[in-house]
Structure formats: C-alpha cells, structure tokens
Amino acid sequence: MHQKPDGDAMGSSLGLxxxxxxxxxxxxxxxxxxxxxxxxxxxxxxxxxxxxxxxxYALDIINNAEVIFCLDFNVLxxxxxxxxxxxxAKCTKILIDHHQQxxxxxxxxGISDTSKSSTCEMVYDFIMSSGHADLLNIAMAECLYTGLMxxxxxxxFPATTASVHRMAAHLKETGMNHTKVHESIYDxxxxxxxxxxxxxxxxxxxxxxxxxxxxxxxTRADLQKxxxxxxxxxxxxxxxxxxxxxxxxAIVIDRDEERKWSFxxxxxxxxxxxxxxxxxxxxxxxxxGGRSSESLETTVKQFKExxxxxxxxxx
Ligand code: 5GP
Ligand code: MN
Numbered sequence: 431m432h433q434k435p436d437g438d439a440m441g442s443s444l445g446l447x448x449x450x451x452x453x454x455x456x457x458x459x460x461x462x463x464x465x466x467x468x469x470x471x472x473x474x475x476x477x478x479x480x481x482x483x484x485x486x487y488a489l490d491i492i493n494n495a496e497v498i499f500c501l502d503f504n505v506l507x508x509x510x511x512x513x514x515x516x517x518x519a520k521c522t523k524i525l526i527d528h529h530q531q532x533x534x535x536x537x538x539x540g541i542s543d544t545s546k547s548s549t550c551e552m553v554y555d556f557i558m559s560s561g562h563a564d565l566l567n568i569a570m571a572e573c574l575y576t577g578l579m580x581x582x583x584x585x586x587f588p589a590t591t592a593s594v595h596r597m598a599a600h601l602k603e604t605g606m607n608h609t610k611v612h613e614s615i616y617d618x619x620x621x622x623x624x625x626x627x628x629x630x631x632x633x634x635x636x637x638x639x640x641x642x643x644x645x646x647x648x649t650r651a652d653l654q655k656x657x658x659x660x661x662x663x664x665x666x667x668x669x670x671x672x673x674x675x676x677x678x679x680a681i682v683i684d685r686d687e688e689r690k691w692s693f694x695x696x697x698x699x700x701x702x703x704x705x706x707x708x709x710x711x712x713x714x715x716x717x718x719g720g721r722s723s724e725s726l727e728t729t730v731k732q733f734k735e736x737x738x739x740x741x742x743x744x745x
Contacts, residue, residue, distance in 0.1 A: 432503035433510040434660060437580030437615060439502040440465060442526070442549035446499060449557050452565045458491045463510040466661020471614045472576060473569035473715035481512050489515055497522045502549040504532035504542060505712075526552050529713060530702050541621075544714065547589040550577030554597050569638035571606035572730040576615060582666070584612075587716070619662070630666060637673060641737050642744045644670035646681040646723045647730050653684070667692045677744050680733060684726045691720040691729075697741055708736050 431439035443459045450457045459478045469475060481488045492498065494513045504527045506513045516523070517536070525532060525540030528549055532542040546552050554574050557566060578598060582590045585598070602608060629652065636645045648663065655660075663683055670679030671694050678701070679694040691709050693701035694717050701718040705711035711720025722729040737744070 431457075431461055431501050432508040435461050435463075435465045435469070436577075436664065437469065438577030439551055440469045440472060440475065440478075441573045441575075441577030441580075442498075442501045442553045444472055444478070444528075445550060445570050445577075446501065446556075447474055447477075448567070448570045448573065449553075449560075449562075449565060451723040452567070452591060453562060455505055460488050460491065460512070462512045466664065467659065468615050468618045468661055469576075471618075472573055474573070480673075481510075485511075488512075489620050492516070492519055493620070495519065495521050500525045500527070500540075501553070502527055502529075504529045506533060506536050512743065526556065528552060531712065544591065547580035547587070547591065547594045548577045550581070551594060551597060553634045554578075554601075554740060566600075566604060568604050570608050571604040572603040572611055575601045575606060575608060575611050579608075579611065581613065583590040587672075618697045622656045623658070623662045624660065626652070626658055627666060627669075629656065633671060635670070637676070638734070639675075640738070641741060642675055642677040643737055644673055644679050645730070645733065646670060646679075647726055648681070648683040649726060650684045667694050670694065671696055678737070678740075681723070681734070682726065682729055689726055689729045691722065691733075693718045693720070704740075708732075 431443045447459050453617050453743055460481055461478055462481045464480050479488050498519060498521055500523060502524060503509065506516050509516060522538045525537040525542060526549055527542050528546040530544050532540065539554060543552065557563060575598065578594060582594060630646060630648060634646050634648060638645060667679050667681040670676060677696050677699050680691065682689050682691045691711065694704055695701045700715045702713050702715050705713060705718035705720040709720025709722060711718055713719055724732065
C-alpha cells in the first residue's frame with residue numbers, strides 16, 4: 431500500500447490478506463509508514479508491519495516473497511523508502527489500483543482501472559472472480575467496505591456506480607455491521623482534532639471567489655499546538671468544496687520533510703493534471719495530491735499565481 435495509508439489502502443490490503451490466508455497462503459501486510467489511529471480497529475491491522483518501524487524484518491519478508499501485491503498506488507515512489515526494495519525484488523509483482531498513469535514497467539502483472547471507485551472494489555471483483563467467492567466473510571467485508579465507503583465519500587462521488595451499491599449489499603449479507611465501520615472511521619477522533627478544524631476554518635482559509643477556489647494552509651505551529659497526528663487532517667480539504675460555487679479546493683500542510691498539497695474539484699476541473707503539472711503529484715480527476723520543497727509561504731504564493739492561468743476553466 432502507499433505511504434500514510436488511507437481507508438482504501440489499508441482496507442484493500444487487509445481484505446486481500448484475509449482472503450489469501452483463507453486460501454492457505456502465508457501472507458504479510460506491510461505499510462511503508464505509520465497510519466491513522468482510526469484504522470486500528472480493522473481486523474488484522476495489529477499484524478500490519480510498519481516498514482519504518484521494523485525495517486529489517488520487512489526487508490526480509492520482501493526479499494523472500496514469491497508474490498507482492500501492490501495495492502492502491504501505481505508508482506513505486508508512493509511507497510517512500512520501500513521504493514528501492516520493491517524495485518530490487520525479483521518476485522512476481524501484481525498491481526491492483528485505480529489511479530491514472532501507472533508505472534507499467536514496475537509490475538509483472540496488473541489491473542489498473544480508473545473507472546473503479548476504490549481498490550477495495552477491485553479486490554472484491556478479484557475475490558468474486560477467483561472461483562472462491564464463498565470464502566467472503568465478515569472480516570473481509572469490514573475491510574473492503576471501509577475503502578468502498580471512504581473512497582466514494584460515503585457513496586456520493588461520481589464513481590459510485592450501481593456495482594458499488596451491489597457490492598455493498600453483498601458485503602452486508604455476510605452479516606457485517608456497516609454502522610460499526612462508519613463510526614469507527616468517522617466518529618473516533620479526539621477533542622483536539624475538532625478544535626483544530628475550527629481554528630483552520632476560521633483562521634487558515636481563504637476564498638478566492640474570482641477563481642471559484644478555496645484555499646487552506648496549515649502551519650507547523652498549528653500542527654504542534656493542536657497535537658495533530660497522522661490522519662487528523664484527512665477530510666479537511668472536503669470542507670472547502672462545501673461552499674456554494676467553489677470548484678477547486680486546495681490545502682497545503684507544512685509537514686516535516688515537505689509541503690503536502692491536497693486538491694479536490696467538482697465537475698470538469700482536472701486536479702490530477704493540475705497536480706502533475708505544478709506540484710509533482712497526481713491522483714484522480716477530482717482528487718489528487720502533490721508536494722513542494724518551497725516554504726509554506728512561497729508555495730501558497732505560487733499557487734495563487736498558477737491559478738490565474740486557470741481562470742476560464744474555473745468558471
Ligand atoms: P490526498 O489528497 O488524500 O493525499 O490524495 C488524493 C488522491 O490522490 C488519493 O487517491 C491519493 O492516492 C492520490 N495522490 C496523493 N498524492 C499523490 C501523488 O503524489 N502522486 C499520485 N500519483 N497520486 C497521489
Ligand atoms: Mn484508493
């Protein structure tokens with residue numbers, strides 16, 4: 431899975447983990463970095479190896495693997511320090527992913543489908559067509575439902591097809607408790623995170639009406655003051671698009687090593703291309719990420735200059 435895994439990365443990896451284990455395989459899930467606490471409840475999560483915490487152990491597993499499944503990313507640099515070990519690994523590498531422009535030469539086999547709502551949906555399709563659909567159980571269902579729910583914005587983004595709803599119905603038939611999944615993900619924060627959101631919305635948001643764009647920047651001091659942990663900033667960017675008429679939401683967070691951008695759009699504005707062109711990133715048409723090695727102030731200034739050229743596209 432990609433670094434700082436989200437619900438879809440963790441859910442698809444653990445969903446596949448439970449399925450392959452049910453088939454009798456010896457399986458290890460490795461995350462390139464730590465992850466948000468709100469994923470900890472997921473069945474199997476306590477077994478996931480954090481590459482940064484247990485590097486030697488993880489390298490041993492990678493070097494001795496017969497097959498490596500690469501889930502919810504399609505370019506190896508999204509696995510941070512695992513990029514080199516994955517490049518060097520001689521085993522069969524299988525990609526299952528829904529982002530644009532895969533690094534095809536990095537994988538032995540793969541399925542890359544940008545029309546899919548989530549990698550969880552693709553793992554579900556894989557299980558259903560494997561000849562072992564009967565193995566689907568509550569643990570797999572909870573993991574796969576997680577990514578289906580988070581990557582569709584709780585079943586509202588355009589990729590929420592009839593098949594997505596059919597899949598949700600089928601997962602439900604295993605006896606899975608979808609309320610538990612939803613509450614575990616969305617209602618398990620600490621007070622400080624809500625205070626932080628209040629601060630960010632009040633003091634760190636700018637609305638550029640001329641460009642139908644809303645911008646937010648989070649300083650390092652903000653992160654420290656509110657004791658912000660991995661995952662606490664997830665979803666913040668979505669608030670920007672709740673303002674009437676706003677087509678582009680952009681947030682930049684001053685992380686230790688880099689300034690991390692998240693972009694969200696409505697309609698035709700393609701943030702994947704935008705992030706690729708200006709912020710060393712990518713993703714999907716309506717949700718993408720990027721980065722900058724400039725200071726927070728400089729990268730915000732650059733953003734404001736860059737969007738001038740998109741004035742017409744943003745009308
Ligand atoms: P987020 O803003 O939540 O970090 O990312 C939004 C979407 O863009 C996610 O699907 C994520 O996987 C993808 N994404 C984020 N950063 C990058 C990046 O640097 N490169 C690519 N190709 N995709 C990214
Ligand atoms: Mn995904």
